[in-house]
Amino acid sequence: MAIKILVSCLVFLCCFADGWTRCSRSRPHKACGRSMTSNRGTFKSPGFPRPYLSADTLEDRVCTWLITLPSGKGIKLLLYGYDFAFERLTYRTHMDELQVFRDEMCGEESRIRQYQGNDTEYDIIHIPSNTACIRFFRRTTQNHSHTGFSMSYEAVDDNGECGTNGSSISSISSQEGYIRSPGYPAASYPQHINCTWVVQVSPSQTVQVEFLDFQLSYIYSCDFAPDFVQIGSSNRTYELKYCDQDTPSIFTSKKNMVWLFFKTGRWRNRGFLVYYKAIGGSPRPDISGADYWTSWPRSDWRYFEETRWSSTRGFRENSGPIDAFAVSRCSSTSLQSTVYLILAILSSLTLIPGSLLCWTTFLDSNR
């Protein structure tokens, strides 16, 4: 009998302790960087929204987050303001800094953003690539009271494919994404191509098209341009034609469709990057595969983005992102913990007095 009690007690305690540590260990504490592969995610400086500490170790001085998505996806990053420390010394100034790179190599040539000091406005960073690298450099040596940053990302469709020598039509039905000239941004577009992209959204919506970068070969008149982009709400009536290097203004379709046509001649240049999104109508369907955002309603996210809240208001009034992060990480493993617990209880059911004893012992020791 005594042995039976002892065994059931041990089994019970092991299982419970395992579930317990799994849950508490997965809370994001001071984790400095990680790799992410899901369609959405959120990450932040150590301790955010509390002030971050000075780095204890040399490795801790650079936190690196890597995002890797399947090919055909681009990345939309949101930075909800930032607040970084700096130290003025006699000969130089140490600035803590956040850097964003458009690939996973984190090299100087692929760096697209650098942030120092502080700002409360949020920033959207469009990356027409399925990989990105975000680095946080803690160069200051003392503890200050600066909160760091919080960022989230989302996968969007990336359409950079086009047939060479001949026409090619790509049909797109996503609610937002990138369209880019073939090869952009790593290489110039190919010669002699005819590419058409058709974006079609639900009947009650329209499509907004924003050119983020536009660099075609130079010619004095658009009428004779060998390289040009045409855009319109149908393929019969392209409303606008763009050439040269003047970034076109935002285009909004009259119907639920946008046709974008790109033709090149024998010259080459950097090309273009377009961000499109559906406007109005029914809300977008949710993207599956989110790691952390399960408890943050999708509608809040859209609202957050479209009303252009400042980061301070966004976070103070809607602390969703931070809490949801901690809670959902824990609850995904607490299912496991529950299974362990039930196993533990079942295994000791034959000896209820024994497991009750364990319970009280366990609870007492954790008080």
Ligand SMILES: *[C@@H]1O[C@H](CO)[C@@H](O)[C@H](O)[C@H]1NC(C)=O
């Ligand atoms: C924000 O940056 C400005 C300089 O750009 C600085 O004067 C100010 O003290 C900073 N605020 C905080 C809270 O660090």
Ligand SMILES: *[C@@H]1O[C@H](CO)[C@@H](O)[C@H](O)[C@H]1NC(C)=O
């Ligand atoms: C910063 O604060 C942490 C925790 O309070 C402490 O361990 C660390 O030594 C401090 N660093 C410096 C440089 O004072």
Ligand SMILES: *[C@@H]1O[C@H](CO)[C@@H](O)[C@H](O)[C@H]1NC(C)=O
């Ligand atoms: C495309 O056509 C041009 C001339 O029309 C030719 O020089 C080139 O080799 C072709 N490229 C491919 C990939 O077929």
Ligand SMILES: *[C@@H]1O[C@H](CO)[C@@H](O)[C@H](O)[C@H]1NC(C)=O
């Ligand atoms: C490319 O587009 C032009 C203009 O619409 C068209 O006349 C031409 O036939 C197309 N070329 C090919 C190879 O499809």
Ligand SMILES: *[C@@H]1O[C@H](CO)[C@@H](O)[C@H](O)[C@H]1NC(C)=O
């Ligand atoms: C426009 O697209 C329709 C199909 O959506 C097609 O039948 C028609 O031939 C196209 N017209 C031109 C000029 O490409």
